[in-house]
Amino acid sequence: MATIYDVARIAGVSPKTVSRVLNGDAPVGKATREAVESAISQLDYVPSNAARMMRSQRSGLIGLITGAISMSPEPTQPAGLPELFIVQGIQKSLANSGMTMMIADTGGVVEKAAPLIDTFLRHRVEGLIYVAEYHQKVALPVISDGTPMILANCFDDRGTPAILPDDWRGQHDLVARLITAGHRRIGYLTLRPEIAAGPLRLDGYRAALLAGGITYDAALVANCDLEGRDGETQLLWEAIDRMLRLSSPPTVFCCGNDKMALRVYGILRSMGRKVPTEVSVAGYDNYRVIAETLYPPLTTVDLPYTAMGVRAAQRLMAMISGEIREEKGPTLVAGPVYWRDSVTELRPANVSLLKSVREE
Amino acid sequence: MATIYDVARIAGVSPKTVSRVLNGDAPVGKATREAVESAISQLDYVPSNAARMMRSQRSGLIGLITGAISMSPEPTQPAGLPELFIVQGIQKSLANSGMTMMIADTGGVVEKAAPLIDTFLRHRVEGLIYVAEYHQKVALPVISDGTPMILANCFDDRGTPAILPDDWRGQHDLVARLITAGHRRIGYLTLRPEIAAGPLRLDGYRAALLAGGITYDAALVANCDLEGRDGETQLLWEAIDRMLRLSSPPTVFCCGNDKMALRVYGILRSMGRKVPTEVSVAGYDNYRVIAETLYPPLTTVDLPYTAMGVRAAQRLMAMISGEIREEKGPTLVAGPVYWRDSVTELRPANVSLLKSVREE
DNA sequence: CGGTGTCATGTCATCGGTGTCATAAGAGAA
DNA sequence: TTCTCTTATGACACCGATGACATGACACCG
Numbered sequence: 001m002a003t004i005y006d007v008a009r010i011a012g013v014s015p016k017t018v019s020r021v022l023n024g025d026a027p028v029g030k031a032t033r034e035a036v037e038s039a040i041s042q043l044d045y046v047p048s049n050a051a052r053m054m055r056s057q058r059s060g061l062i063g064l065i066t067g068a069i070s071m072s073p074e075p076t077q078p079a080g081l082p083e084l085f086i087v088q089g090i091q092k093s094l095a096n097s098g099m100t101m102m103i104a105d106t107g108g109v110v111e112k113a114a115p116l117i118d119t120f121l122r123h124r125v126e127g128l129i130y131v132a133e134y135h136q137k138v139a140l141p142v143i144s145d146g147t148p149m150i151l152a153n154c155f156d157d158r159g160t161p162a163i164l165p166d167d168w169r170g171q172h173d174l175v176a177r178l179i180t181a182g183h184r185r186i187g188y189l190t191l192r193p194e195i196a197a198g199p200l201r202l203d204g205y206r207a208a209l210l211a212g213g214i215t216y217d218a219a220l221v222a223n224c225d226l227e228g229r230d231g232e233t234q235l236l237w238e239a240i241d242r243m244l245r246l247s248s249p250p251t252v253f254c255c256g257n258d259k260m261a262l263r264v265y266g267i268l269r270s271m272g273r274k275v276p277t278e279v280s281v282a283g284y285d286n287y288r289v290i291a292e293t294l295y296p297p298l299t300t301v302d303l304p305y306t307a308m309g310v311r312a313a314q315r316l317m318a319m320i321s322g323e324i325r326e327e328k329g330p331t332l333v334a335g336p337v338y339w340r341d342s343v344t345e346l347r348p349a350n351v352s353l354l355k356s357v358r359e360e
Numbered sequence: 361m362a363t364i365y366d367v368a369r370i371a372g373v374s375p376k377t378v379s380r381v382l383n384g385d386a387p388v389g390k391a392t393r394e395a396v397e398s399a400i401s402q403l404d405y406v407p408s409n410a411a412r413m414m415r416s417q418r419s420g421l422i423g424l425i426t427g428a429i430s431m432s433p434e435p436t437q438p439a440g441l442p443e444l445f446i447v448q449g450i451q452k453s454l455a456n457s458g459m460t461m462m463i464a465d466t467g468g469v470v471e472k473a474a475p476l477i478d479t480f481l482r483h484r485v486e487g488l489i490y491v492a493e494y495h496q497k498v499a500l501p502v503i504s505d506g507t508p509m510i511l512a513n514c515f516d517d518r519g520t521p522a523i524l525p526d527d528w529r530g531q532h533d534l535v536a537r538l539i540t541a542g543h544r545r546i547g548y549l550t551l552r553p554e555i556a557a558g559p560l561r562l563d564g565y566r567a568a569l570l571a572g573g574i575t576y577d578a579a580l581v582a583n584c585d586l587e588g589r590d591g592e593t594q595l596l597w598e599a600i601d602r603m604l605r606l607s608s609p610p611t612v613f614c615c616g617n618d619k620m621a622l623r624v625y626g627i628l629r630s631m632g633r634k635v636p637t638e639v640s641v642a643g644y645d646n647y648r649v650i651a652e653t654l655y656p657p658l659t660t661v662d663l664p665y666t667a668m669g670v671r672a673a674q675r676l677m678a679m680i681s682g683e684i685r686e687e688k689g690p691t692l693v694a695g696p697v698y699w700r701d702s703v704t705e706l707r708p709a710n711v712s713l714l715k716s717v718r719e720e
Numbered sequence: 721c722g723g724t725g726t727c728a729t730g731t732c733a734t735c736g737g738t739g740t741c742a743t744a745a746g747a748g749a750a
Numbered sequence: 751t752t753c754t755c756t757t758a759t760g761a762c763a764c765c766g767a768t769g770a771c772a773t774g775a776c777a778c779c780g
Contacts, residue, residue: 001484001505003766014730019768029728044504049482050410050419051766054735059410084444091465100479103463105451119460122409124361144404145361233655259653266655269629289649293619295593295626363736374760379738389758411736414765724779731772742761749754 002043010039022047053124062094062316063120064103065113066131082285082305086131086152089309097317099126114141121147127316130154131309135165135196148319152312153305159328161319163312166334167197170301171204171254174282174337178252179212182346183280185220187243187250189236189260192225198256201284205254219246225256236260237267244273252280252343258287261298261342280343291338299343302335362403370399382407413484422454422676423480424463425473426491442645442665446491446512449669457677459486474501481507487676490514491669495525495556508679512672513665519688521679523672526694527557530661531564531614534642534697538612539572542706543640545580547603547610549596549620552585558616561644565614579606585616596620597627604633612640612703618647621658621702640703651698659703662695 008015013032020026021036028036039045053059066083087103094101102123104116113130120128121143128147132138132154139156143149151162178186188205191198206216222239226232243250255261261283265275273279276296283291283300291298311333368375373392380386381396388396399405413419426443447463454461462483464476473490480488481503488507490500492514499516503509511522538546548565551558566576582599586592603610615621621643625635633639636656643651643660651658671693 004768005766015766016731016768017729020729023768025768026729027727032728046478046481046505048414048484048766050413050484051735052768053410054408054414054737054766055768057735088465092467095465095467100483101463103461105448105455107452107455118406121406123460124408124410145406259649262653263655270655287649289619289647293622295623295630364738365736375736376738376761377759380759383738385738386759387757392758408736411765412738414736414767415738417765722780724777726775726777728775729773732770734769735767737765739764740762742759744759745757747754747756750752 001048002045004045004047006043007036007039007045010042011035057124059124059126060099061120061123061125062090062099062101062313063117063123063125063128064090064101064131065106065116065120065128066103067106067110067133082153082303083131083133085305086309086312089306089311090129090131090152090313091309092306093310093313093317097313099317110138110140117141117143121145127320129312129316131312135167137196148316150312150316150319152308155330161315161328162330163308163315164330164332165197165303165305165308166332167200168204168207169332169334170284170303170337171201172208173204173334174284174299174301175205175208175254176212177337177339178254178280178282178343179208179214181343183252183343184214185217185248185250185252186214187240187253188221189224189239189253189255189264190221191256192223192227195225198225201256219243220250224260232260233263233267236263240264240267240271244271244279250279251346252282254282254284256284258283258285258290258298258300261300262290262294265294276342276344282343286335286338291340294342296341299338299340301337304333304335307335308333361408362405364405364407366403367396367399367405370402371395417484419484419486420459421480421483421485422450422459422461422673423477423483423485423488424450424461424491425466425476425480425488426463427466427470427493442513442663443491443493445665446669446672449666449671450489450491450512450673451669452666453670453673453677457673459677470498470500477501477503481505487680489672489676491672495527497556508676510672510676510679512668515690521675521688522690523668523675524690524692525557525663525665525668526692527560528564528567529692529694530663530697531561531644532568533564533694534644534659534661535565535568535614536572537697537699538614538640538642538703539568539574541703543612543703544572544574545577545608545610545612546574547600547613548581549584549599549613549615549624550581551616552583552587554587555585558585561616579603580610584620592620593623593627596623600624600627600631604631604639610639611706612642614642614644616644618643618645618650618658618660621660622650622654625654636702636704642703646695646698651700654702656701659698659700661697664693664695667695668693 004015004018007018013036017028017032018036020028021033091101102120106112128149129152130140131152136154138154149160151160155162155164175186190202193199209216220243224232224236224239253264255264261281264281268275268279275281283298286300286302291300311331364375364378367378373396377388377392378396380388381393451461462480466472466476488509489512491512492498496514497516498514509520511520515522515524535546550562553559569576580603584592584596584599613624615624621641624641628635628639635641643658646660646662651660671691
């Protein structure tokens with residue numbers, strides 16, 4: 001592979017002049033520049049980042065660690081996709097700053113994070129991002145040197161800067177929108193409470209009810225999410241069946257996520273209940289494959305993964321450039337409600353009141 | 361950041377000895393080794409890959425280019441997931457060989473591939489992999505230096521080594537299995553022919569019919585896949601309606617992919633036809649979010665993305681180590697049929713005859 | 721016409737490791 | 751005892767860029 005010396009020799013100039021042509025850091029005569037450029041293309045010269053990096057002490061690299069490119073031993077989860085969107089956002093932001101991204105994968109095994117971080121440090125990455133597949137708490141090894149790090153879709157108890165979805169607000173906005181549409185009996189089939197998003201969304205649901213002047217009714221809430229997924233459909237069936245037999249049954253079911261909503265569609269159809277004319281359904285995640293493909297299309301809340309990625313990259317770049325003495329703790333990113341046909345408007349909604357709701 | 365000289369000074373040895381401890385390329389005395397290791401951990405020393413690379417001329421890097429981490433302007437496609445699995449397979453293989461992966465993204469714009477390849481060459485990657493989001497033909501810029509390159513899920517007309525799904529065999533095996541199950545009128549709702557997989561799968565379908573002694577009937581085949589997706593549901597509805605009115609209607613619908621099958625479920629239910637008791641449905645892709653979550657779970661053909669990734673990495677590593685003067689052209693990877701409850705067994709199947717069929 | 725500034729270019733050292741070769745110390749053989 | 755032969759370690763150059771500094775050629779100024 002050709003070096004800068006080869007180019008210099010062919011062009012009849014000093015290596016430093018070639019360097020100047022490449023980097024444009026000092027004026028170069030027109031004739032000289034052309035000679036150099038001709039030599040470069042003649043030799044197919046590509047400068048070595050390693051050599052440049054040694055001298056300049058800047059790698060232009062960002063390390064990205066994710067847990068879900070390769071997933072846990074049992075890859076039943078549809079995960080991965082969220083992370084992909086986050087990565088997409090990060091990539092988009094980073095591309096503009098001339099940074100190159102290195103991606104490594106823990107294969108879902110947290111212990112693998114340490115050697116991966118080490119690999120990145122060997123490459124002298126200027127920043128690290130850890131992306132989790134769903135909103136959760138993590139415990140990563142401490143980075144001893146000063147390399148900045150940011151967490152996306154997860155947080156720790158050391159106050160490492162983190163970017164998180166605003167689950168509370170999302171569920172709140174959705175339920176507020178349902179209330180605006182005239183729904184007052186709102187069933188909620190929740191995620192299990194161990195998942196970080198579970199309690200947050202439940203709180204958002206309750207807050208929206210409160211703000212809408214509706215009393216919280218525990219009979220309308222059921223956890224239908226199991227660790228192992230086998231019993232889920234049955235659990236859902238029972239919960240829905242029970243709620244629909246109430247003297248004042250729900251007119252809409254909020255589901256913990258879109259995948260659960262997909263199941264609920266099937267169950268309601270099996271029960272002979274038409275969606276949305278007899279009962280409405282809403283999801284969470286805006287998992288497009290499901291939400292847009294279902295018939296009728298699913299009303300849901302967007303998990304703003306791409307935006308989170310963008311924010312993560314921006315915050316990291318700010319830390320790297322040292323502009324800001326970053327305050328610790330999380331940045332919350334809220335996503336809009338996607339209003340589709342799976343929910344009936346019981347009365348005409350005054351949509352203009354709801355700023356964060358997005359109609360399709 | 362500490363250097364090898366700092367470590368050497370603290371440990372009271374020469375830098376070269378520290379290097380030997382790190383790389384184990386020559387015997388080092390026990391006491392010396394311990395002094396060095398102590399100094400290393402005392403200083404939190406992490407060796408610089410850049411410096412190492414300069415001397416040894418080996419980067420330990422593999423460049424991966426993908427078109428779908430950030431997708432086309434209109435991100436309605438659920439794409440990305442397939443690529444993720446391919447990347448997972450690549451990562452898995454590569455991790456064992458001590459290679460680190462750099463990932464870059466074209467954002468769906470093919471023209472961006474050239475500068476990304478250039479970035480990788482600057483980093484002196486030892487190999488390149490281009491991953492496409494679906495089976496297609498591509499035209500990438502030629503790599504002028506000798507860096508080996510491999511295509512995954514795509515091919516070009518220069519005979520660049522490629523890893524492709526065996527669409528012909530997959531569809532063939534599925535249809536053969538349907539025939540074994542007693543189906544003789546097999547409807548096929550195809551992908552549009554411009555997609556590489558379309559004609560291959562159609563050929564597989566016809567070959568399986570032929571082998572099963574069933575005459576191909578054009579009335580049972582319809583293209584239901586449009587470039588813009590708007591008319592698709594209607595197209596499907598019409599095709600299904602037409603076929604079901606035939607004097608000898610299909611007992612099973614093969615769908616171009618699982619997403620189409622999801623739509624077909626909805627349509628058949630709307631028509632009041634029960635799946636699978638009245639009519640069976642089969643998909644293609646084994647897109648788990650859909651195939652496993654649908655009720656009843658969907659019989660489909662696995663697109664062996666992970667395996668393709670593994671093969672891609674293996675073939676690349678073989679090219680890098682120069683073991684093999686690689687022959688050009690594609691490697692086909694076949695995936696198994698996943699037999700689930702969306703297809704009725706019209707007569708008891710002798711499954712043992714079908715080696716590549718996987719029961720759940 | 722000398723002084724001063726700008727432009728264009730070259731010289732040289734250096735970043736942090738490792739390959740090559742040299743060398744000292746002890747072990748075993750003659 | 752002396753001569754190999756390992757074993758353990760050091761000295762030194764070098765990989766390919768770039769930063770700091772120097773220099774020569776003009777241009778412009780008073």
